[in-house]
Amino acid sequence: MADEQRTSLGELKIANEVVGIIAGLAATEIEGVAGMSGGLAGGIAEMLGRKNLSKGVKVEVGEHEAAVDLFIIVNYGTPIPEVARNIQNNVKQAIEGMTGLNVVEVNVHVLGVHFPQPAPEEPPQETPQPRVK
Amino acid sequence: MTTLDRLILLVVAIVLLVISAFVAMTLFGSSALIDWLLIVQSGKFDGILLIVILLLLVGYLALMLANERKVDERAVVQQTPLGDVRITVPTISELVNKAVQGIEGIKELSITVTEIEPLSLRLELQLLPDRPIPQLTEMVQASVSDYLQQTIGVGASVINVVVKGVASQQQIRM
Numbered sequence: 019m020a021d022e023q024r025t026s027l028g029e030l031k032i033a034n035e036v037v038g039i040i041a042g043l044a045a046t047e048i049e050g051v052a053g054m055s056g057g058l059a060g061g062i063a064e065m066l067g068r069k070n071l072s073k074g075v076k077v078e079v080g081e082h083e084a085a086v087d088l089f090i091i092v093n094y095g096t097p098i099p100e101v102a103r104n105i106q107n108n109v110k111q112a113i114e115g116m117t118g119l120n121v122v123e124v125n126v127h128v129l130g131v132h133f134p135q136p137a138p139e140e141p142p143q144e145t146p147q148p149r150v151k
Numbered sequence: 152m153t154t155l156d157r158l159i160l161l162v163v164a165i166v167l168l169v170i171s172a173f174v175a176m177t178l179f180g181s182s183a184l185i186d187w188l189l190i191v192q193s194g195k196f197d198g199i200l201l202i203v204i205l206l207l208l209v210g211y212l213a214l215m216l217a218n219e220r221k222v223d224e225r226a227v228v229q230q231t232p233l234g235d236v237r238i239t240v241p242t243i244s245e246l247v248n249k250a251v252q253g254i255e256g257i258k259e260l261s262i263t264v265t266e267i268e269p270l271s272l273r274l275e276l277q278l279l280p281d282r283p284i285p286q287l288t289e290m291v292q293a294s295v296s297d298y299l300q301q302t303i304g305v306g307a308s309v310i311n312v313v314v315k316g317v318a319s320q321q322q323i324r325m
Contacts, residue, residue, distance in 0.1 A: 102229075
């Protein structure tokens with residue numbers, strides 16, 4: 019499935035995958051987003067070394083319009099409505115700016131919270147005792 | 152379940168059906184399965200590879216099913232001009248857990264989101280001894296409600312707290 023546009027010189031097709039990647043990158047740029055939440059197949063693909071840039075993104079692309087669903091993990095301590103609003107605006111701008119499609123819907127699904135790992139305590143550095151006084 | 156998962160499930164199902172058919176035919180006197188085993192034994196056909204592939208596929212399916220936990224799909228939905236913002240129940244539980252963790256005097260906590268609209272919670276607590284229970288539970292309710300209001304923009308309308316027990320000195324040391 020791909021978005022198809024006619025120009026004077028021919029056709030322009032934008033694959034759904036491309037719209038998904040644009041949306042995924044635009045969403046992860048926003049402060050407070052810890053990452054995208056993909057399914058098991060996406061996780062296995064990443065384990066096998068294939069970087070999945072459209073992980074956690076579902077897109078529906080029509081001839082002139084697109085709708086996006088984003089599945090995200092937020093960082094602990096961030097106000098979720100504000101993060102979601104920033105994501106919606108950034109994703110809409112990115113897709114519209116890069117593809118010319120009109121984005122009619124950006125639904126944000128918050129699936130979890132990422133808590134920062136406490137930094138491991140460094141052992142106190144022992145000053146070596148001089149061997150001779 | 153993704154398309155890839157469905158495809159693998161289909162392949163495994165077909166292979167198992169073929170094997171079952173061969174076994175059934177053997178029971179009714181056909182020698183097809185035995186002939187095939189003889190071919191495998193003679194080394195003309197790498198049957199071991201087929202079995203390894205099948206076992207790998209079954210392993211992948213088992214992994215997939217084990218990973219497919221029952222996820223609570225309910226969510227607090229906020230409508231915006233650009234679409235919906237859905238904050239799932241597991242997210243709310245994680246946030247409540249974190250809000251309560253900062254309160255001294257609580258040993259264990261179990262959270263249930265009983266209703267979404269209006270947001271209602273049931274918290275089951277196990278407390279440390281020698282703590283004033285009414286003040287502690289009030290503090291829990293206030294902290295959770297304030298924290299949810301700040302973080303998700305919706306405070307909990309009902310927070311029922313159930314004190315399930317008080318930890319003994321022995322349990323605290325554990």
